[in-house]
Each structure stands twice: as C-alpha cells, then as structure tokens.
C-alpha cells in the first residue's frame with residue numbers, strides 16, 4: 001500500500017478531535033440549534049476556553065471581548081465560531097505529537113499560526129470576508145507534512161535533508177513518499193469534511209499550473225500569507241525563488257479581488273510586519289492551557 005492509500009484507508013492520522021467531528025455532525029442536522037451546539041462545545045472545557053481566548057486575540061479585532069462560546073456565537077455567528085473551533089481543536093490535537101521530532105514540530109506550528117494570523121490580516125485589509133476560513137486554512141494548509149512525519153519519521157527526515165541541500169520541496173516529497181504534502185493534506189481535509197474551499201486551498205497552494213477558474217480568493221490570500229510567513233522568518237524551509245513565487249500570487253490577487261485596495265506586494269509585506277505582534281498573541285492563545 002502506498003502512502004496516500006494507507007492515509008485514506010487506515011485513517012489513523014486523520015481522526016478528527018472529538019469536539020470537531022461531533023460539531024460537524026451536528027451542523028449537518030436539520031434540527032440543529034445554536035444553544036445545543038454551544039453546550040456541546042462547552043462540554044470540552046479545555047477547548048472551549050481556548051476558543052474564547054483565540055476569538056479574543058487581536059487578529060479577530062472584536063470590539064467587545066466574548067466571555068464564552070455561546071457569547072461568541074451570538075456575537076460573530078455560528079459559521080465563524082465553527083471555523084475557529086475546527087482550527088483550535090485540530091491544532092490542539094496535533095501540536096504535541098509526542099513521539100516525533102520536536103524541533104520541526106515547533107517550527108511547523110509557529111509557521112501555521114503565523115500564516116493564519118497574516119491571512120486574517122490580509123483579508124481584513126483587502127475587505128474580503130471568508131468567515132474565518134482563512135484562519136482555519138492557515139492552520140492546516142501544510143497538514144500533509146505532519147501526515148508524512150507521522151507515517152515515517154525517518155523518511156520525513158530524508159525529505160528535510162534533501163530540501164536543506166537545495167532540492168525542491170515537492171520533488172523531494174514525491175521522490176521519497178511518492179506523493180506531495182498537498183495531495184496528502186487534501187485527503188486529510190476531505191476525511192475531516194472541512195469546507196470544500198479549504199480542501200481546494202490545500203490542494204492548490206503550490207500549483208502554478210491550475211486554471212484561473214480554479215483559483216479562489218481564499219487560496220490566493222492564504223498562499224500570500226504562507227509566503228510572507230516564510231520571508232519574515234517563520235518558514236519551514238520552502239525553497240526556490242520566493243520573490244518570484246510572491247510575484248506570481250500577487251498578480252493572481254488582482255484577478256480574484258478586482259476591488260483590491262492594496263497597493264503593492266512590498267507595501268503589504270511592510271504593513272504585515274506590524275501584525276507580527278498579533279500573530280504572537282495568537283500563538284500564545286493557541287498554546288495556552
């Protein structure tokens with residue numbers, strides 16, 4: 001069985017945290033009511049308090065802090081809270097994959113959290129509303145890498161070494177795992193039943209050959225955030241010409257956000273540096289007990 005097949009079939013890695021999977025089941029029901037949903041999330045005290053802390057972190061810019069999950073649902077609505085809960089519970093489940101190499105994992109989650117924070121900031125600046133899907137996408141866009149690490153830490157190390165020696169990220173993954181982290185990530189997001197837009201974002205975030213119809217505003221915003229995170233020192237070793245990559249996605253940006261109010265990639269990058277404090281606050285909220 002190859003890597004992707006085993007990911008698909010064993011679903012060992014891809015079991016969603018209980019809160020999140022129950023939440024998605026409840027959302028599917030016609031008779032779902034908001035109080036029931038809030039009560040359900042609040043049963044997991046650790047996740048509920050983390051959701052409240054994250055929702056109050058500066059990246060979401062709430063004018064009045066929320067005191068509970070039900071309060072958050074009343075203030076910003078169910079869809080936003082659902083996407084925040086999904087992000088927080090996935091992060092909390094996988095942040096301490098205890099048996100695995102600590103150093104990469106730390107950098108991985110910091111990269112993911114900074115990407116989430118910058119994606120939220122870009123969306124706000126560009127006046128785009130993704131209902132916090134950009135936050136969720138930022139946190140999970142590279143989750144396929146964790147699946148590789150979990151499947152075979154030794155081979156994952158070879159991928160990292162290969163990249164450190166200047167090999168292309170996706171080429172190294174293909175050579176050693178027979179698949180890329182984008183393919184693995186899409187399978188996981190699909191098993192998790194994350195919103196289709198988030199699944200598409202994961203699948204396409206390194207793809208420069210897809211047609212313009214396949215490029216969503218969410219994809220472009222999160223990919224730009226991903227690249228800015230890399231260039232600002234919160235990377236996980238993406239190789240290649242990052243400047244060229246940024247230019248490419250910046251150009252796509254005007255196609256998907258015609259009313260783009262942002263001036264240039266450089267000025268955006270500059271403005272985003274001012275958001276790094278918010279990113280740190282988000283990391284503190286995500287990793288709090």
Ligand SMILES: [Fe+2]
Pocket residue numbers: 141142181205206
């Ligand atoms: Fe990636």
Ligand SMILES: [Fe+2]
Pocket residue numbers: 111115141142226
């Ligand atoms: Fe990334």
